[in-house]
Amino acid sequence: MKILVTGASGFIGGRFAQHALEQGLSVRINARREEALQHLILQGAEFVPGDLGDAEQVRVMCREVDAVVHCAGSVSTWGRRQELVQANVQLTENVVEACLKQKVRRLVHLSSPSIYFDGRSHLGLKEDQVLKHPGNAYAASKRLAEQKVFGAQEFGLQVIALRPRLVTGAGDHRFFPRLLRLQRSKRLAIVGNGLNKVDFTSMANLNQALLSSLLAGSAALGKAYNISNGQPVPLWDAINYVMRRLQLAQVTRYRGYGTTCMLAALNEGACLLWPGRPEPALSRLDTRIMHKDFTLDISRARHYLGYEPQVSLWAALDEFCAWWQAGPGIDRHAAR
Template sequence: MRVFVTGASGWIGSAVVPELIGAGHHVLGLARSDASAATVTAAGAEVLRGDLADQDALRAGAAGADAVVHLAFVHDFSRFEASIRTDAQAIETLGAALEGSGKPLVIASGTPAVPGGTATERDGAAPGSPAAGREANARAALAMAAHGVRSSVVRLPRTVHGEGDGGFVARLVAIARDRGVAGYVGDGAGRWPAVHVGDAAHLFRLAVERAPAGSVLHAVADEGVPVREIAGVIGRHLHLPTASVPAEEFGFLGGILAVDQPASSTLTRESFGWEPHRPGLLDDLEQGHYFA
């Protein structure tokens, strides 16, 4: 298949593109800058210049493709509502280009937090929660199944880890260095789901190839790693004490660290035969590349 990928040069996209190419697919990657275009080209994909606000580029990329994987998102937490609106418009444009074709549209989203429980593929984000906006966009994509689009959603956990990760765990390492303590919020019992970026990329490919219209998949390997254990590994590698610290010490991450948010991928594994086999989060941390 010819697969159009937004966010092709990003953290997830840089793993998804070679996963697709390795399976024999041709990839067209959206790139907003010269540096992004060079990354996409180096991965063996064709480049389409544009960004999420470029509706003509999105429409052209989707119209000429056999499948679309939408990974791009504006990660500006100071203007999160604007990022949600940009994402919603991009999904609408991509879906309209595929309407009536039966072609796959795979959207990236996030696993929800279920108070007192473990989130499954059947659960949704609580109204008013930080994840509710992206959940609404994902639901809009799934609704396109009624208009001849084989739409599906791959939900990613809080941490998609691996060498080169610049996300939440890398941020925790940087904060520990700055503050002189590997910290957690409260008693540190709150759990984060996690997956290695390579295992997540494999699930995106399975979704492109096999996911029925309206499917929700969870790219979760570790159902829930206690934040206190993450801090413990960080402290040991940085030779720092590990302790509970006020949530505000972590900036926007403080609220996320304080929430217990395990997630399951049992239904995804049963339906698609997806079995993550790369290192779990703690084992990946122990390899040392986050501290280089």
């Protein structure tokens, strides 16, 4: 099987491209920065340059491949609505169109469980509990992108969408690195009582789900799937586990939810006024995520994809910490 992986310079796309190569698949990769893909090219991946925002270039990328794993898109929930639509909707439209024109058989789309989140606590969310009116621009863009993907079914494209929750492991540049920087600057505090439970997804388990989506039979097609480790944990237990492994002070300060939301709103306001509108260290959406229960029901993925998580969260966190100490490094980030 020959596949195209978009967003291969990112955490998820890069890790999956490597996994696919190890499984013997023929892998074509695309990303903005070729230099970030040298390790994959050396392992046999075919690099095809091009801008996913250019529909004609995307058609070239999709030529003579059996399937596309679409991992490209914004990983940040912060940004202007039109920027998020461009990153998550327009690029996906171009990929869908290219798949149809080049007669690609299957498209596996990386979506997000943000399309469920309404700022309240939820346990065991199922795939049909998508909000009709998502609460923020990021979630709205991810929901619309999914709709574009499923709309292609009527033209013969086989489609599957995965909604993985808090993916972590070696290469995670976003979730835990942001928390580490906040803790080193003594700005991180437990929001509320610190007992809220959440799901994480070990990157190795997501690799399994993505590969299963490429190989799944007809009964699995045309569906969205929640993906997680299937074992919810208190969020702050996981955060403090990472702090201990990296020999940093544990988070022990508590801050009320209302106070944290107010501080996050002030932080957002300052960033909106700052040139370039940099992403705030902590937004109101981040505050809600760090305070609320948020877990997924993965029974559909188990049934149709044969998905069974094999790698525990703690193993994934050990992997992240070893990678962080060996490469990106706390000191380098702290020096910024």
